[in-house]
Amino acid sequence: MNQSSLGVVETKFYNFAEPPQELILKSGIKLGPITLAYETYGTLNKDKSNAIVIFHTLTSDAHAAGIHKDSDKPGWWDGMIGPGKAFDTNKYFIISSNVLGSCKGSTGPASINPKTGKPYGLSFPVVTIEDMVVAQKRLIDHLGIPHLFCAAGGSMGGLQALLWSVMYPDLVHSVIAIATNPRHTAQQIALHEVGRQAIMSDPDWQNGDYYGKSIPARGLALSRMIGHITYMSDKSMEEKFGRKLIGKEKVGFDFSHDFEVESYLKYRGDSFVQRFDANSYLYLTKALDYFDLAEDGNLVSAFEKVKASLLVISFTSDWLYPSYQSKEMVKALRANDLDVSDCEINCSYGHDAFLIEIDAQSRLICHFLNRIHKEKINDRS
Template sequence: MSNSQFVETQYFTFAQAPNELVLKSGVKLGPVTLAYETYGKLNADKSNAILIFHALTGDAHAAGLHKDAKNPGWWDPMIGAGRAFDTDKYLIICANVLGGCKGSTGPSSINAATGKPYGLNFPVITIEDMVVSQKHLIDHLGIKKLLAAAGGSMGGLMALEWSVRFPDTLQSAILIATNYKHTAQQIALHEVARQAIMSDPNWNKGDYYGRELPAQGMSVSRMIGHITYMSERSMEEKFGRKLQGKEKVGYDFSHDFEVESYLKYRGASFVQRFDANSYLYLSKALDYFDLSEDTDLVGAFKKVNTKFLIITFTSDWLYPSYQSKDIVKAMKANDVDVSFIEIETSYGHDSFLVEIDGQSKLVSHFLNNIAKKA
């Protein structure tokens, strides 16, 4: 958002005893707080609200600037006046997910029963639980039907789950670089990242709050993550074999190549901005999700009457296009209205954050047509 107004995070607390949130696992959790931000204005008949879901390590701060902050929200080029998610036309809502660490209830939150951070006492949460918790927020805001739900990666899973779970509360959904269940390779990559954290002695079985952080483990897990978010080509274009601050390789184990110091920098900054336990819980939620677990995928879309736009990227090897094509196929078998596009780009999985031109055109036109029919 390019306007000069600062945005502020707001908080919504619900599920107080005895009306706790019943999680998919059967465990009760309450009270629950969700941090969220809104951009734009809700119209008189409350028909212009769009809910945006963030990815694994994202947060409620999708757009605009916080006071005294240098960098705008994580999807700022897509959200704002005249942008794809046009704040002159729509009310955009984005909440930090349940289990997160940016203001919503998660493992780093204080457990009211003990007065201490939950740590590993936090119950295992699922994509379904995250979606249900955000339904409470939308109800709280008085919105009966969303114009759209949209998200990339984990956010796409949430938009997909919402469309299946609450089909009558959604006119359209935009799923970007996502899937409907994780493959062995995707689970394996998460497990390596989790093991990096859990094998750090400072992790201390999740009880590290107020002590030294499992920084080394967090850093390694983030380095793995960043490799999977890029493509071979985008890494080659960005770094190649360029050396970092030296003319010749050092023949030692200090870092030589630019790509090494980039990953180390990314890893180190991640320690400052994210909670290790949240990473464990959220990556596990991704692994558990399987829209086809109770029925086949075709059966999952039986009651869906939402209009879909599904976007993938050619170089995204972490969430490859064929997974979205399977979704499209199952939707078509149910006569669900779906548009699908695979955008040619070299940015890998990160494309949904950086490939703005194509996505902007698609999203703005798609929403225009949805709003016209609304």
């Protein structure tokens, strides 16, 4: 049985943007009501100065740490969040927020449209990472938190953390951006498009109107298989699978599964179908593809208003969000005279490293937060 030092936690839900006070999205379309799923760990201190928001990846959820009552599976970053851990719940109040467009308890294409009484499907408006952040800002306001001590996340979560410092520069004291980048590149968009096409070419997709019917399982599983390859590295796949055969002594000279890696990907794809909505996958990958901090092409001026201290972490084997993108971002941040530290961690796990490589990240994050905490106290005294 899995253990978590944080114990039992539960997902909470914040409802807002009731019509006629809908949220106006970047596209100009209004959306409401909205539900945002979130979890909290630790305690908000008296002067409300110890709040850290954690943002998750593309297909993850608000359950970042601890275990749920009816499950023994710890949250996706349980090794990083808890008493005495990098995000120390004895010191900090941690909020883990789900995103707009997700199917993990927040409003997304699988949610019921109150106007029709049916799931939104493709009538759900296209959301952006900016829209996700605006929604999270509402959640933080609702929790009565005036300033964030830190905004932190990896991959898609890193984009949100960065955006917080750009959109609300006075409200964010520090940012930890892991395995992320300041704009989505052609390769990333291309990989997402292959995933989307896999879903949309499944006859069961039915233009997104498959709720209550047979779901586009084959397409969604295939897109997850593609995705999973991009989260690993040549080396981590070689270490994990090599050319090991699955349940046979020699290759079968047919198209059944011969190699362990084939059945692993199949398993990953199939289990993903049980837990994720195909339309959500389309919407969230689109949001990522639209992400560009420097829409005018100038990354240096994109960070002009940022005031936060930053820690940027990347991984040598990550080819989905390669280190050079982090380094480019660090240069632009430095050009703005910002307090930015960065480290490229040498490891073979690929993009997944930020979920797996706990020790090295903990060392960096724990001491970075300690310093920021100390400086904050000194500033006040």
